[in-house]
Amino acid sequence: MAAEIHSRPQTSRPVLLNKIEGHSDGVNAAVLIPKEDGVITVSEDRTIRVWLKRDSGQFWPSIYHTVSSPCSCMSYHHDSRRIFIGQDNGAIRWDSHLSQCCLVFDCPDVCFGSAHQNRVSDMVFSLESEWVVSTGQDKSVSWMCTESGSMLGRHYFSSWASCLQYDQETQHAFVGDYSGQITLLKLERQTYSIITTLKGHEGSIGALWWDPVQKLLFSGASDHSVIMWDIGGRKGRTLLLQGHHERVQAVRYLQLTRQLLTCSVDGGITVWNMDTQREEAPQWLDSDSCQKCEQPFFWNIKQMWDSRTIGLRQHHCRKCGQAVCAKCSSKRSTFPLMGFEFQVRVCDSCFDTIKEEDRTALATFHEGKHNIAHMDIDPSRGLMVTCGSDRIVKVCIPLCLFIYSLISHHRLLTTFSDVV
Secondary structure, eight states: OOOOOOOOSSEEOOEEEEEEOOOSSOEEEEEEOTTSSEEEEEETTSEEEEEEEOTTSOEEEEEEEEOSSOEEEEEEETTTTEEEEEETTSEEEEEEEEOSSSEEOOOOOEEEEESSSSOEEEEEEETTTTEEEEEETTTEEEEEETTTOOEEEEEEOSSOEEEEEEETTTTEEEEEETTSEEEEEEEOSSOEEEEEEEEOOSSOEEEEEEETTTTEEEEEETTSEEEEEETTTTSOOEEEEEOOSSOEEEEEEETTTTEEEEEETTSEEEEEEOSSOOOOOOOOOOOSBOTTTOOBBTTOHHHHHHHTOOOBOOEEOTTTOOEEOSGGGOEEEEEGGGTEEEEEEEOHHHHHHOOGGGGOOSEEEEEOOSOOSEEEEETTTTEEEEEOTTSOEEEEEOHHHHHHHHHHHHHHHHHHHHHO
16 A cells, blocks of 8 residues: 655644753653652663753753663652663663652662563553563563562563553553554463454554553554554444554543543654544455456456456555545545544545535644654643653643643532532
């Protein structure tokens, strides 16, 4: 299928509050410290830094620590004041401690050793079970006990494990890999079981987000698409969302406003309205000839010989899924109800059925103006932090998060007034 490049519609830029510079190599993860004007970053330059906001309004590295290997990812748990660092050499370190008043950075005296034989790609800390669940480029997912430091279990995949989400209550892990598959595992203390494998992406999985309330899983991949998997519905319902031009690296769902934030490596930030009735994109149908004009495709030698015609190239209508030729699918249209925010190929008959109101956008597009490899948000304050290979960390306020914070504060005030 030939690539079709279209400009991103109705772009706008989030309000930039601060730009943090100082790392000498790519920044792989950045998290906002709740209730603090602070940001924690880990980088390929082998440093872990805690940036606190000064009276001047600028962020400065209040804590700076160098480790033996590049830092590939981290998991920060604010309530327990614990942070876990994944490294390029496969080790996982517990490198920091937060006191009640301020950040106190201890020397790295806890190391869980080689959790993986290659780079750690993602990790999650579970306070309830005292586990660290991690994925690595050694094609495995592992879970370790933080109290004893012992390895509890490991499962290997056929390709690199790239990202991870974990359900605290049910101990289910969602693991995305470079083959484009997502594996659901049930983890136990000494064993595990594979529940199912989700297939839908045509490229490696770049990011996952699990919403335990609505039982929804969101995935972004190198095929530029995002998929919503309705795990709780148990009907196999999936929604395809196409609103990026590059690899999707970060995904976050806002349950209160039912909005989905996705970021790609080219700096694109898309905000999806998920509080609407959407339609599933159809499966592409197989056929040896155009399902509209019945002209043979180029591999249909028999029909080409019988009709004395040259075979045509096969295309697919994104609305009905039928196999069609170029002549019968000469039109292009957006169709946001199916997640197509950019113009895509549709057959002529489907084009005629799409009304003007059906083309109304269900997503807004923003420019981060830098490479985005990781994103974290603080919905209560309406803040978002992004970082990437360009060594820049940006703290900004997207409009959707500003609205989210207003709604949450309004609900809090309403609840307080009801109590009083």
